Amino acid sequence: MTNVSCYLLGERAIVIDVACHIATQPKLNQKLFALKKWLDSSDAFIDVVPAMSSITAYLINPEKIKQWQQVIVEKWNDLEMDSFESKLHHISVNYGGEFGQDFGDVANRLALTHEQLIRLHTSVDYQVQFMGFLPGFAYLSGLPAQLHLPRKSTPITHVPKGSIAIADSYTAVYPCGSPGGWHLLGQTDSTLFDAESESVCLLQPGDTVRFVEKSC
């Protein structure tokens, strides 16, 4: 157990946390997703929730929490680093203008031309690191370092549904209209979250996302 801490959070949650090691061993992230997949398949958990550098597993039966903590530690030590395969999604984006109100401002602040900004944002495969903030709001990791900007100091009250945004080291798509403090670059027509549809949520933790510029 050299690169992970595993502790209990309340009566039925077990946290597996690699925060201290993720910077030096980025592959630990894939190992966390592999562990999530294994825990999901055990049917012993209500839910397994990934976050920035941890996963939290919620047990159905809290009486067995100590045993499961032990099992998880053993499983972690047995898991291969590359044992996770990710599903790829293409999301087409209208960048700038009425679709992304901060696009011009972000390009200026980062000293990029509009084309460079789009090229950078579409240049990488992002991974759904975790979901939070809103139903279906995916924190996508892998944003090129040239595009890192702190959040706005004052959030705006209405970010339109489908907005593609960046903040800190993440990019994201707003699944519905909401207040928000991220920088808005563009917009997609794809439906990210629909409580009434059968698939509910387009993106799942661990999935890969590639943004594609929509040609007008």
Added chain:
Amino acid sequence: MLEVIKPGPLSSVQDLGRRGMRHLGVSQAGALDPLALRLANALLANHENTAAIEITIGLCEFIFHAPANFVIAGADLNACLNDTDIYPCWRYSAKAGDRLSFKQSRDGVRAYLLVEGGFLNIDQQLGSYSTDLMAGFGGLHGRALKVGDKLYYQQAQAKPALGALQPSYEKLIHFTPGPHAQLVSPHVFDILNQTIWKVHPNSNRMGIRLSSHKALTHNHSIATQAVHPGVIQLPPSGEPIILMNDCQTTGGYPIIGVITEADMRHLSQLSAGDCLHLKSTSTTHTAKQRHRVKSHLNQLKLALNKKE
């Protein structure tokens, strides 16, 4: 049909909440006082997860337009059926045209109104009838109840009165230690245990904010991790926040404790200005607490089976 004449400050449809959706960023929602919901459902021979109207503070009014057997559980918000006083955790029957009104109370804020057979025209989404007030789905049109809303139910023959014992609500609330307490101060647990905490007015179904404590101010943040109802977060201001059912699924404030599952129902009845004590406890004690709640419910169900 039950018609909403006055919804009060907040009335919404809630069952035991959404399970297994936190990894998609979907909150649990659901009744803040799940034992009250279960007791009421037992008295009506409903499934234990049948949805209720969760009433906040009171000051609301409903009319039954068809005969119904009903129960109010949770806080005693001084309810009346026409002019007759109605007590929590008793089964009553209403006739068409009967008017059910709630005043308010000093001793609690949340009550659950259930009818035999449950309400019929409510939406089940992502496995639950609970209203997600932030995201706007589930319950009745994904929102709090409004004047004129109509909730349909199967009319029922009047049954005799029947009551259950509802365990009392306490102001001493147990928690198990959280992972980031030492990050903030070596004295966090002493402070949590020894302070008389006050509920901040800015508390709601997402979280209960407590008064601030100078020794708990800090400037730490943690890598965002999963959180859930009961988690005690400590923002830099030193005002602990106890997360409740509508909380987000992840958070970046240090976690200094987790309220025991059995004691969450006590929190559901606290209002702004109320005082409470926190007490750290062991996993042995939390297991005993869970068993006590379970056997209370089981004994009630056994007794009801014998009687009816």
